[in-house]
Amino acid sequence: MDETTAPAISGATRLFAVIGDPVAQVKAPALLNPLFARLGRDAVLFPVHAEPRNFAQVITGLQRTSNVDGLLITVPHKIRACAFADELGRGAAVSGSANAMRREEDGRWRADNFDGQGFVAGLGARGHAPGGKVVRLWGAGGAGRAIAAAVLEAEAAHLLVHDPDRAKREELRGRLEEHWPGRVTAVDSADGTLDCDIAVNATPLGMRPSDPLPFDPKPLGEGTLVADIVMEPRDTPLLRTASAHGLPTLRGHHMLDQQLGLYETFFGLRNQASAEH
Amino acid sequence: MDETTAPAISGATRLFAVIGDPVAQVKAPALLNPLFARLGRDAVLFPVHAEPRNFAQVITGLQRTSNVDGLLITVPHKIRACAFADELGRGAAVSGSANAMRREEDGRWRADNFDGQGFVAGLGARGHAPGGKVVRLWGAGGAGRAIAAAVLEAEAAHLLVHDPDRAKREELRGRLEEHWPGRVTAVDSADGTLDCDIAVNATPLGMRPSDPLPFDPKPLGEGTLVADIVMEPRDTPLLRTASAHGLPTLRGHHMLDQQLGLYETFFGLRNQASAEH
Known part of the structure; x- marks a missing residue:
């Protein structure tokens, strides 16, 4: 055995x-x-x-x-x-x-x-804390919503939310507007302008080999960080494309890695363990 | 780690x-x-x-x-x-x-x-195959029903089903009667006569320290096998009492141990494993 x-x-x-x-x-x-x-x-x-x-x-x-x-x-x-x-x-x-x-x-x-906190902690650990930065986020789904809230809480200067579904991106914009008025714009994915400091894929695109890129990172300015939350494959087509164009990247696993300590607290793992030993 | x-x-x-x-x-x-x-x-x-x-x-x-x-x-x-x-x-x-x-x-x-097949296989492995034997069974619940059917299928001469719940024991008797007419009797637990070759506890009594014995094995005749399906504790109060009176016993774990091979077949574990290797 x-x-x-x-x-x-x-x-x-x-x-x-x-x-x-x-x-x-x-x-x-x-x-x-x-x-x-x-x-x-x-x-x-x-x-x-x-x-x-x-x-x-x-x-x-x-x-x-x-x-x-x-x-x-x-x-x-x-x-x-x-x-x-x-x-x-x-x-x-x-x-x-x-x-x-x-x-x-x-x-x-x-x-x-804890996705948002985990993601922001991953940014910080790699020297890309979002304070004062312009962040573009693709995907207004479950993970995208949490990341959006967390980068604003971490003092991002402005957040642009891209999603092909108008209702979804407007719902997220409205929700964030209540907490951080004037700092959020909802953008149609077809919009060609991509100026930002941090570009984040929070869609599932990249999990399947047949997926298109969530966005094309090639027009991004020099030094723009391209972050992906897709964990498998480790190097998604988006990150490989960004890397090939000389852009810094952040892999998806950081978001989860940084959440381990948050889970320990949330699930009471540390306290109970120390009480038991 | x-x-x-x-x-x-x-x-x-x-x-x-x-x-x-x-x-x-x-x-x-x-x-x-x-x-x-x-x-x-x-x-x-x-x-x-x-x-x-x-x-x-x-x-x-x-x-x-x-x-x-x-x-x-x-x-x-x-x-x-x-x-x-x-x-x-x-x-x-x-x-x-x-x-x-x-x-x-x-x-x-x-x-x-597979409880019944497992139980009967456990009996056989210990030299107590039920063919031609009189079996008394306490408990007409889920496990008891399966054991009852299996000992009859294994040619037990007669089965007596004890359960304090008249509806439950009569339902089981009726169900078995369809397949093995004339070989089953339903007995009120208060009945004092205990003659048999094999006495089986198929109730959960014995799992908790405060449980009473499912039946008193002391009046059983010499050589009567006392079998328990309770697995934890390994030596239930029933089995300890029977042993102290010199009666042969069969522990609960045999019923489960003997089912492993049946599970392998039922869940297709063997076939798929050999196909994969």
Whole structure:
């Protein structure tokens, strides 16, 4: 028996799930399961493939499972997930998108979103903190919403939101306008002007080999950072194209890597572990 | 990082669950996960705690999860599980109780019950094959139903079913009568006569320290085998009492151990593994 591939799961193991469609590409199990082991927690995180038509039943089933303590939510379910929370933390409330949910002691479910904080921390760690910068963001979906709120909270001078869906980009602009008036513009993707300091892909484009680029980075000015939130492949066609044109890039995994500590706090992993030892 | 406790789970890992209430005592993860590893399958089995009021939502959520390939069902859900199957194998159809379900290629769910076969195989391996024997069974629940059908199929001369719930024991008697007429008697638990060759506890009594004995083994005749299906503790109060009176005993884990090969076939683990290697 190969012990490295045989999970030490017993009937008493606590459960965490990451819900997405697709789900085969998710990195959360490879990050969280070793973290549980390091912290001495008898817990496991597994991938849950929920097609959109099944999402309500799948998340309800998980929430009714008594030994499920927490959920991570990924594309395309982050916006719908908010409707399954009893209360929203600021990250979820401002963005209208959730990427983490936990069961409270009284059985209520609390949702929050750490994508934005994780993304901004990744920018900072690479010397590209968004304070005072002009940021262009492609994609007003679940992750895009959270990143938009976080770069404004981190004092970005202006945010331009690109999305081909007018209703989606205008809804996000309106939502952000309440908190950061006058600092957000919604842009049709067809708009050709691309001046900015930081250009972010927050669409899923790049996950599949057949995907078109979310935008063409070639017209971007010298020194513009091109960031992608797609984690698999590590070097997306967008990042490879940007790199080939001499632009600095930021890979998708940073957003998740930087969220590990936030998850530890949100899910109470550190406190409980220290109390147990 | 302790690799023996860090499951090698990725987004592509296939899922199996064992559903029960309680669930902390289940042995299936400790048996099936090492089996998956030996067979080179990227799959994991985890425990799902579903209280009866949540069972319908929990099992529906699992069935709608696209990367769930199979389910094991344990106490107290085996009878209700049949209603969530699209088709029943003989073990489930005869007993009206299911302990295993798999997703077919067309998306339908097929249920079966291997508790009975597993239990009878455990008897045989210890030299107590039930052919020609008189068997007394306590408990007409999910596991009891499956064991009842299997000992009759294995040519037991007569089966006496004890259950304090008259409706439950009569329902089981009627169900078995259709297949094995004249070989089954339903008995009130208060009945004092205990003559038999094999006495089986198929109730959950013995799982909790405060449980009374399911029956008193002391009046049993010399050489009567006392078998328990409770797996935790390994030596239940019933088995300890029987042993102290010089009676041969059979522990609960044999029923599950003997089912491993049946699960391999039911879930297609062997065939797919050999095709992959």
